[in-house]
Amino acid sequence: MATTTESVSNGGGPVHEDKGETLRPDDLSEMLAAGTKDVHEKAENTQFVKDFLRGRIRRELFKLGAVALYYTYTAMEEEIEINKDHPHFAPLYFPSELHRHEALARDLEYFxxxxxxxxxxCSPATQRYVDRIHQVGQEYPALLVAHAYTRYMGDLSGGQVLKKVAQRALKLPPTGEGVEFYQFDAIDSAKAFKQLYRSRMNELELDAETKSSLVDEAVKAFQFNMEVFEELEEIGKTFQEEVSEDGMPIHGDTGGDISKCPYYASKMAASGGMAYACQLAMAILRHPTGQVLIATWFAVLAGLVAWYLM
Incomplete structure (x- = not known):
C-alpha cells in the first residue's frame, strides 16, 4: 500500500512521519492508550473539568490552574532538557514544537x-506532581516518556477547544492573550504531529518490563492531574457565585440570561420540565449566541472522542 509522509521539525532538521504505519497491541502508544483509558475517563469526569468544558470557570480559578500548569511544565521541561540525549527519550525531544513553560509565563504575566x-x-497537590517529575527525571529517565505523553498529547487533542471556551467564558481578547498555553505555533497539523510522536514512541527500544512501568507511570500522571483538579474544585467552593443584576447566576458568557444556557435545558428535562426545556432549546437554536455555545459543546465532544481514536 502506498504511504505518504509529512515533514516536521524537531530542532535537528526535518523528520518524516509514515502515515501507513500498522499498530500492534504491544506498541507503546497502544499500551499507554489502553492502560490509561479508565483513569483518563475519570479525569475527564472530575467536576472541575466538566465545569470548564461548560464554560463555568471563574477567572481566579482559571489563573490558579495556569499557575499549577506553569510549575508542572517547568519541572517536566527542566528534566527533559537534562535528559534530552538519553536514548529512551531523545527521539521525543521537540522543544520548539511542544515546550509550554514560556507560553505559560506569558499567560501569567497577562493575568x-x-x-x-x-x-x-506552588500548591500542595501541584508540588507532589512536581516532586514526582523531578524524581523520575533523576532516577528513571525513561519514565519521562509517560509524563510527556500524558500532558502534551492531551494538550494537542483538546487545546483549541479549551482555548475557545476560556476566551468566551472569561471574555479574553481574541488575539490570544491569557491563553497562549493552548497555542502551538510551530505545529501546523496536530493530527500529523501526534501520529509522528506515537510512531517515535513505538520505535523506542524498550523491554516489556519498562513498557509496563511506563503505563503505570502514565496512570500516576493522570492521578496527579486529578489531585490538582480536585484541589482547584475545593478552592472554587470558597468563591462566591457571580450573579447578574437581576440575581440570576452567571453561566459562562451567557450574561446571566438563563435562556441562553443550553445546560439549563438539560437540567429542566431531567427534573420533569420537558415542555419548558423544549421551549428553551428552541429559543437557544434561534439565538446566535446559543448556536455558538451548542457548536462549541459538540466540538468538545468531538475532541474527547478524538482522544480515544489517537
Whole structure:
C-alpha cells in the first residue's frame, strides 16, 4: 500500500512521519492508550473539568490552574532538557514544537502583571506532581516518556477547544492573550504531529518490563492531574457565585440570561420540565449566541472522542 509522509521539525532538521504505519497491541502508544483509558475517563469526569468544558470557570480559578500548569511544565521541561540525549527519550525531544513553560509565563504575566512571579506559589497537590517529575527525571529517565505523553498529547487533542471556551467564558481578547498555553505555533497539523510522536514512541527500544512501568507511570500522571483538579474544585467552593443584576447566576458568557444556557435545558428535562426545556432549546437554536455555545459543546465532544481514536 502506498504511504505518504509529512515533514516536521524537531530542532535537528526535518523528520518524516509514515502515515501507513500498522499498530500492534504491544506498541507503546497502544499500551499507554489502553492502560490509561479508565483513569483518563475519570479525569475527564472530575467536576472541575466538566465545569470548564461548560464554560463555568471563574477567572481566579482559571489563573490558579495556569499557575499549577506553569510549575508542572517547568519541572517536566527542566528534566527533559537534562535528559534530552538519553536514548529512551531523545527521539521525543521537540522543544520548539511542544515546550509550554514560556507560553505559560506569558499567560501569567497577562493575568498577574509584570511582578507575576511574586504573586504565585506552588500548591500542595501541584508540588507532589512536581516532586514526582523531578524524581523520575533523576532516577528513571525513561519514565519521562509517560509524563510527556500524558500532558502534551492531551494538550494537542483538546487545546483549541479549551482555548475557545476560556476566551468566551472569561471574555479574553481574541488575539490570544491569557491563553497562549493552548497555542502551538510551530505545529501546523496536530493530527500529523501526534501520529509522528506515537510512531517515535513505538520505535523506542524498550523491554516489556519498562513498557509496563511506563503505563503505570502514565496512570500516576493522570492521578496527579486529578489531585490538582480536585484541589482547584475545593478552592472554587470558597468563591462566591457571580450573579447578574437581576440575581440570576452567571453561566459562562451567557450574561446571566438563563435562556441562553443550553445546560439549563438539560437540567429542566431531567427534573420533569420537558415542555419548558423544549421551549428553551428552541429559543437557544434561534439565538446566535446559543448556536455558538451548542457548536462549541459538540466540538468538545468531538475532541474527547478524538482522544480515544489517537
Amino acid at each position: 498577574y502583571g509584570p511582578e507575576w512571579k511574586r504573586e504565585i506559589s
